[in-house]
Amino acid sequence: MPDASARAPSARAPSARAPLEIAGLEAWYGPSQALYGVALSVGAGELVTLLGRNGAGKTTTLNAIVGMVPRRKGSIRIEGIETGAMPSHKIARTGVAICPEDRGIYATLTAEENLVLPPVVAEGGLSVDEILVLFPGLKDRLKSPGTKLSGGEQQMLAIGRILRTGARLLLLDEPTEGLAPVVVKQIGAAIADLKRRGYTILMVEQNVRFASTIADRHYVVDRGRIAETFDNATLLADFDRISGRLSA
Numbered sequence: 511m512p513d514a515s516a517r518a519p520s521a522r523a524p525s526a527r528a529p530l531e532i533a534g535l536e537a538w539y540g541p542s543q544a545l546y547g548v549a550l551s552v553g554a555g556e557l558v559t560l561l562g563r564n565g566a567g568k569t570t571t572l573n574a575i576v577g578m579v580p581r582r583k584g585s586i587r588i589e590g591i592e593t594g595a596m597p598s599h600k601i602a603r604t605g606v607a608i609c610p611e612d613r614g615i616y617a618t619l620t621a622e623e624n625l626v627l628p629p630v631v632a633e634g635g636l637s638v639d640e641i642l643v644l645f646p647g648l649k650d651r652l653k654s655p656g657t658k659l660s661g662g663e664q665q666m667l668a669i670g671r672i673l674r675t676g677a678r679l680l681l682l683d684e685p686t687e688g689l690a691p692v693v694v695k696q697i698g699a700a701i702a703d704l705k706r707r708g709y710t711i712l713m714v715e716q717n718v719r720f721a722s723t724i725a726d727r728h729y730v731v732d733r734g735r736i737a738e739t740f741d742n743a744t745l746l747a748d749f750d751r752i753s754g755r756l757s758a
């Protein structure tokens with residue numbers, strides 16, 4: 511639970527062209543409401559996380575941004591364009607892409623076919639060769655069926671393929687889930703590289719330690735709301751208390 515010392519949810523002044531500005535976002539699955547007025551912003555080139563317990567609404571927030579929840583309400587601005595009421599294929603053209611929690615790798619396609627599957631929506635996407643420089647471990651696996659890849663390789667493939675699309679705003683849902691520490695390190699290095707290349711990243715992460723190694727800022731989601739926000743220096747300075755609270 512957030513305590514009294516927690517800062518209020520972000521009061522950053524929205525800028526006209528921030529890659530992502532969300533206000534008053536509500537979402538429902540059938541009659542069941544999952545988000546209750548989420549507000550957050552991600553500045554150009556920032557790496558921001560959504561932390562919080564299971565079922566808090568983190569994945570729903572990412573899915574709502576790309577128009578993949580059954581019903582949503584509120585304002586979502588991507589590069590200043592209001593996308594809150596757009597269908598998902600139009601939202602993709604604003605330059606946002608999601609790497610979903612289940613990684614979405616097709617079993618019947620090879621790694622290479624999976625890699626080139628998502629349509630290119632904007633100029634400036636990485637070529638397959640450039641993706642293989644970022645994830646060299648995929649090079650020898652291109653002809654393998656998607657599901658014959660290890661969890662780490664699948665994750666690399668899932669991130670790699672959204673880089674082809676030209677999207678500059680990346681939504682990563684638990685990229686380290688279920689991966690061995692050595693693979694988590696590789697994924698972390700690749701995500702840090704993407705940040706250096708200027709991508710803007712909103713990442714759901716349960717692994718607070720991992721989040722603290724690469725993120726600029728954090729939002730805590732609790733019961734469908736932003737409960738608090740802090741920068742990474744604050745997380746590092748008060749790591750045990752904050753991470754303990756998130757897992758309590």
Ligand SMILES: Nc1ncnc2c1ncn2[C@@H]1O[C@H](COP(=O)(O)OP(=O)(O)OP(=O)(O)O)[C@@H](O)[C@H]1O
Pocket residue numbers: 539542544562563564565566567568569570571731
């Ligand atoms: N497809 C769905 N149908 C119905 N309810 C759902 C669906 N997906 C999520 N929910 C509910 O919405 C709420 C928010 O779930 P969400 O998956 O966004 O949480 P989360 O913070 O990402 O947690 P987790 O790490 O467990 O995925 C939960 O109460 C969850 O049970």
